[in-house]
Amino acid sequence: MSEKATQHFIEVYEETRAALPGAGGWLARRREAAIGSFREAGLPHRRMEEWKYTDLRRTFEKASFGPAPVHEGAVVLPERRSASAFAAIDRHVLVFVNGRYRDDLSRAGHLPKGVELHALDDVLHEQWAKDLVERRFDDARQAENIVDLNTALMSDGACLRIRKGVKLDKPLHLLFVAQDAGASHTRNLVLLENEAEATIFETHIGEVASFVDVVTDIVIGDGARLNHVKLQDEAPDAVHLATMRARLAAEAKLSSFTLTLGCGVSRGQSFVLFSGEGAEASIDGAYALRNRQHADQFCVIDHAVPACTSHTLFKGVLDGESEGVFQGKVIVRPHAQKSDGRQMTHALLLSRDAAMNAKPELEIYADDVQCAHGSTVGELSKEAVFYLRSRGIPEAEARRLLVLAFLEEALDLAPHNQAKDALKLLVSEWFGEAAP
Amino acid sequence: MLEIRNLHVTVGGKEILKGIDLDIRAGEVHAIMGPNGSGKSTLSYVLAGRDGYVVTEGSIRFKGKDLLEMNVDERAAAGVFLAFQYPLEIPGVTTMTFLKTALNAQRRARGEEELDAVRFLKLVREKSRPLNVSDDMLKRSLNVGYSGGEKKRAEVLQMSLLEPVLAVLDETDSGLDIDALKTVAEGVNALRSPERAMVVITHYQRLLDYIVPDVVHVLSQGRIVKTGGKDLALELEKSGYAEYGADAA
Numbered sequence: 246m247s248e249k250a251t252q253h254f255i256e257v258y259e260e261t262r263a264a265l266p267g268a269g270g271w272l273a274r275r276r277e278a279a280i281g282s283f284r285e286a287g288l289p290h291r292r293m294e295e296w297k298y299t300d301l302r303r304t305f306e307k308a309s310f311g312p313a314p315v316h317e318g319a320v321v322l323p324e325r326r327s328a329s330a331f332a333a334i335d336r337h338v339l340v341f342v343n344g345r346y347r348d349d350l351s352r353a354g355h356l357p358k359g360v361e362l363h364a365l366d367d368v369l370h371e372q373w374a375k376d377l378v379e380r381r382f383d384d385a386r387q388a389e390n391i392v393d394l395n396t397a398l399m400s401d402g403a404c405l406r407i408r409k410g411v412k413l414d415k416p417l418h419l420l421f422v423a424q425d426a427g428a429s430h431t432r433n434l435v436l437l438e439n440e441a442e443a444t445i446f447e448t449h450i451g452e453v454a455s456f457v458d459v460v461t462d463i464v465i466g467d468g469a470r471l472n473h474v475k476l477q478d479e480a481p482d483a484v485h486l487a488t489m490r491a492r493l494a495a496e497a498k499l500s501s502f503t504l505t506l507g508c509g510v511s512r513g514q515s516f517v518l519f520s521g522e523g524a525e526a527s528i529d530g531a532y533a534l535r536n537r538q539h540a541d542q543f544c545v546i547d548h549a550v551p552a553c554t555s556h557t558l559f560k561g562v563l564d565g566e567s568e569g570v571f572q573g574k575v576i577v578r579p580h581a582q583k584s585d586g587r588q589m590t591h592a593l594l595l596s597r598d599a600a601m602n603a604k605p606e607l608e609i610y611a612d613d614v615q616c617a618h619g620s621t622v623g624e625l626s627k628e629a630v631f632y633l634r635s636r637g638i639p640e641a642e643a644r645r646l647l648v649l650a651f652l653e654e655a656l657d658l659a660p661h662n663q664a665k666d667a668l669k670l671l672v673s674e675w676f677g678e679a680a681p
Numbered sequence: 682m683l684e685i686r687n688l689h690v691t692v693g694g695k696e697i698l699k700g701i702d703l704d705i706r707a708g709e710v711h712a713i714m715g716p717n718g719s720g721k722s723t724l725s726y727v728l729a730g731r732d733g734y735v736v737t738e739g740s741i742r743f744k745g746k747d748l749l750e751m752n753v754d755e756r757a758a759a760g761v762f763l764a765f766q767y768p769l770e771i772p773g774v775t776t777m778t779f780l781k782t783a784l785n786a787q788r789r790a791r792g793e794e795e796l797d798a799v800r801f802l803k804l805v806r807e808k809s810r811p812l813n814v815s816d817d818m819l820k821r822s823l824n825v826g827y828s829g830g831e832k833k834r835a836e837v838l839q840m841s842l843l844e845p846v847l848a849v850l851d852e853t854d855s856g857l858d859i860d861a862l863k864t865v866a867e868g869v870n871a872l873r874s875p876e877r878a879m880v881v882i883t884h885y886q887r888l889l890d891y892i893v894p895d896v897v898h899v900l901s902q903g904r905i906v907k908t909g910g911k912d913l914a915l916e917l918e919k920s921g922y923a924e925y926g927a928d929a930a
Contacts, residue, residue, distance in 0.1 A: 626769075627732065628769055629769055629771055631729075631731055631732070631753060632765070632768070632769040632771070633771070633779070633783070634752075634753035634754045634757070635729050635730075635731075635753055635754075635756075635757055635762075635763055635765075636757055636762075636779075636783035636786075636787075636839060636843065637754050637757035637758045637783050637784075637786045637787035637790065637843065638754060638757075638782055638783050638786045639754050639786060639790075640752075640753075640754065642782065642786065643754075646774055646778075646779075646782065647771070647773075647774070649773070650771065650772060650773025650774045650822075651773060653773045654773065
């Protein structure tokens with residue numbers, strides 16, 4: 246008998262499986278296997294190294310989430326500015342409400358030839374979708390086993406395939422709105438064939454007690470390039486769990502940036518596997534937390550082949566009683582010579598009650614590599630605040646300027662200029678809200 | 682303009698200023714000289730309102746108001762400016778952004794209209810030219826990678842832009858070669874006016890060759906032990922601070 250929180254999700258699966266996409270096909274069998282593994286392992290908890298600082302079992306013991314209802318009516322976007330952060334950018338928009346695709350709210354426009362964009366249900370018969378869903382990463386199994394829950398319960402998602410050499414003409418924006426309380430399980434699939442290019446924005450907003458569980462599986466072909474900008478800003482009683490798994494072929498490039506304005510408990514997991522030489526991955530982010538928010542960034546980069554480059558920088562500010570976590574690992578396999586891996590995390594505590602746990606790790610089995618990792622936790626310099634105030638800048642504004650300056654190094658890594666400016670504005674406004 | 686009466690200040694529980702009396706009128710330039718550890722920098726920080734400098738006795742009135750009742754940025758908006766001995770490096774905040782934020786914050790605090798980007802840019806260019814502050818410097822992070830001379834010129838640029846009523850220059854000559862010193866002094870002299878008072882804090886007489894004071898005070902062991910005209914500085918240059926009970930000169 247599994248413990249209660251795990252059992253709850255198993256019961257939800259039993260009750261809803263007949264209505265989930267892919268019933269009767271390969272996915273139904275895959276779901277059965279996944280719920281079996283999930284039952285066996287249970288929800289991750291703090292005695293597992295990868296979940297030491299974010300105990301999901303406890304999270305779901307304290308708050309239980311039934312399935313979010315299918316919402317068919319009108320949707321009022323939350324007033325928070327994150328909802329419209331990318332509104333001024335010319336883009337294709339797919340809207341998901343409570344985790345379900347809403348065609349009537351989406352605006353995908355005319356797509357270039359060679360770009361296929363569908364909801365999950367419509368691609369399940371395609372081999373590439375099956376390949377992506379069935380793929381498994383061998384390492385970091387513990388951190389990844391929560392994906393089994395997603396596989397068992399996934400109800401929808403955005404599936405993008407871009408044929409060889411084709412460029413998506415403008416960014417694709419996936420807007421996820423939690424409109425009603427409850428859990429949603431989303432699976433996005435992205436396949437960029439050789440030399441293809443795309444930019445994806447991903448926004449998660451909501452003002453309800455939602456559990457958003459989203460897994461994005463990505464395969465990037467030879468010389469292909471994916472830019473990804475994610476923004477997460479959900480309710481204080483919401484739980485957000487995002488897993489990105491990317492495999493990069495030779496000379497492929499992935500730049501992924503996440504701005505976390507957080508929710509109650511959030512965890513962003515990134516797994517990058519290099520499968521071809523000369524590939525580059527940049528997994529970066531910034532976060533700004535307050536009150537009792539908890540945000541965990543977990544990042545594993547696997548240099549399985551030689552001559553790849555990885556870069557990770559997370560910078561964050563923590564106010565109130567918030568708690569930040571960074572756990573990262575760069576693995577360099579024995580034959581992966583000429584690997585270049587960097588992993589850095591810097592946090593600024595704005596309050597005495599805020600806390601940061603950082604654990605960057607290197608696991609290097611090759612000898613001709615360049616790898617570095619580092620972590621700092623500090624406070625705003627009193628001297629700097631005094632200097633700015635001595636020129637007439639009020640204290641709140643001085644602190645805001647210094648915090649933005651601190652985050653800027655990370656925000657500058659967002660791989661789209663207009664999106665970057667939008668995120669900077671959001672952070673600036675976030676700070677404004679902190680004033681009583 | 683500035684009236685300091687019987688000012689006692691402790692830092693970390695230790696009394697550094699032990700009863701300072703000082704009167705400065707508009708248009709005057711006062712030099713405060715003294716050996717290391719005499720309390721010169723403490724006086725400048727107390728005027729600017731830095732944390733940790735505790736006034737245990739006495740008063741400071743500025744333009745008739747109780748300066749000690751005002752917080753750091755209120756003092757700045759009221760017209761007090763401290764040019765730092767060691768200006769801080771602020772990575773990520775460009776000098777331009779900093780100057781604009783500071784000027785507009787002060788204007789806002791005084792109920793004046795804020796300057797838009799165009800008017801601000803025109804003003805800052807006009808003020809930068811005589812100080813040899815290049816556009817490149819303005820675009821860089823504040824004081825980051827500036828040479829000693831560039832930092833001090835940037836301080837004078839801030840002063841010139843913010844047009845304070847009372848400017849306190851704390852060891853502005855430290856770390857400057859003679860050419861840099863002259864540029865800085867010219868910048869300061871250009872700001873002398875009948876409405877503005879200045880306090881020039883220095884260990885050495887050298888700076889006072891270029892910024893000629895009306896009054897010179899000697900500070901030693903937390904007290905003003907002698908006050909005189911500009912010739913007093915020259916005297917000190919010859920005899921050192923030994924007669925004022927200091928071991929360093």
